[in-house]
Amino acid sequence: MSEPVDGPVWVGIDVGGTKVLAGLVDATGRVLRTARLESGGPRATEAALEQTLTDALDLVCEGVTPHGVGLAAAGLVDGAGERVAFAPHLPWRDADVRARLSSRWGLPVALENDATCALWAEVEHGVLAGVSDAVLVTLGTGIGGGLLIGGRVVRGAGGMAGEFGHMQLVPDGRPCPCGLSGCWERYASGTALEVAAEGRLATGPAITAAARAGDELAVAALADVGRWLGVGVANLVSALDPAVVVVGGGVSSAGDLVLAPAAAALRTHLLAARHRRVPDLVVAHHAEHAGVVGAAALARRLTQGSPAG
Ligand SMILES: [Zn+2]
Structure with missing residues (x-):
């Protein structure tokens, strides 16, 4: 271009x-x-x-x-x-x-x-313009994360904040290339999506296309990844109380096939979900x-x- x-x-x-x-x-x-x-x-x-x-x-x-x-x-x-x-x-x-x-x-x-x-792209030129408290998760090979609190991009004491993908969601769960086990990204990412499709559909875009055509296994695989996405996001929301959760990366192109089950899981697993404003899950503007x-x-x-x- x-x-x-x-x-x-x-x-x-x-x-x-x-x-x-x-x-x-x-x-x-x-x-x-x-x-x-x-x-x-x-x-x-x-x-x-x-x-x-x-x-x-x-x-x-x-x-x-x-x-x-x-x-x-x-x-x-x-x-x-x-x-x-x-x-x-x-x-x-x-x-x-x-x-x-x-x-x-x-x-x-x-x-x-x-x-x-990616968080800066949304803050400066995307869906986070004017938002002061937000979390960004990008679902690709793994999970990338970004954190906006009080209008500031938070980098942590050593620059390593936002490594949400390696939060331990399942003790002794699936092994992760990082050396730990049960990391969130083993359950909610493009890699996890391929595992959920049981090897029958090799890539995220193929799974999304099959799901749109009504393939039940592909729909179930996206729902599984969406559910795990919602569980992890519920933990982030309990910790950080963001107004918006932005979901980016390749998996987000599946739209509601992954975001609807994620939103349902977020409500199920979030503290006091009936008594608070549950943040919106929004697809990133920048792909x-x-x-x-x-x-x-x-x-x-x-x-x-x-x-x-
Ligand atoms: Zn890990």
Whole structure:
């Protein structure tokens, strides 16, 4: 995709385990151009990954100079937004990513966790405009999370808040690649959806398409994931009392097939559900570009003197 560029622009780069997606984004959050490259995964070297990011940046910036770059990293970013502490699907380990790439590119660089970037995308240009208390959960391979409290994006003491996917919902339950067992994301994610479909339908989009066509197993698989989504969200609501819960990621494209059972489970498992305002479950506005738009918004805040958070 490519649209004419007039006015200031920033670049957001979503750095995931399989793909690098770069986008040129204007001040209103509109994505003007994108470039997609293979990230190389955890077996790539740091140098190879950073060359890929440089290539992606060059592709979207042809003929244009951005004011800054935001990186949405699929990993744990430290509290200062300087280093990637750990990224299970990328080569970065305690890597000084922000300063290194800012120096290489000669541009201001903002670094943030990808789910937190998705939250920023909704706060700045999506369904959370004007909302001060919200939780975002993204259902993909696992669960990503973001937390908005009192109008501030909460990152935690070490930058690691919002890792809702590894809350322990089922003691000694399904093993998780993180090393723990019974993590929420083993029951409510695209991966969990494939397990619930008993291997008969291989991918989330195939399951959703089959469910829309009336396939009972596919409908039941989405309802199962929805129910687990609702149970976990009930715990988050008990802890945090958000006004809105935003659901993003690939699974959210199933819409009410997953959100209706989730809303029912939320009411069943929530403290005093009859005596409180139960938050709405809302599908995220930004789908595949959430990380790009959020990272570019952070770069814009950095360069316009409006520090994040
Ligand atoms: Zn886990």
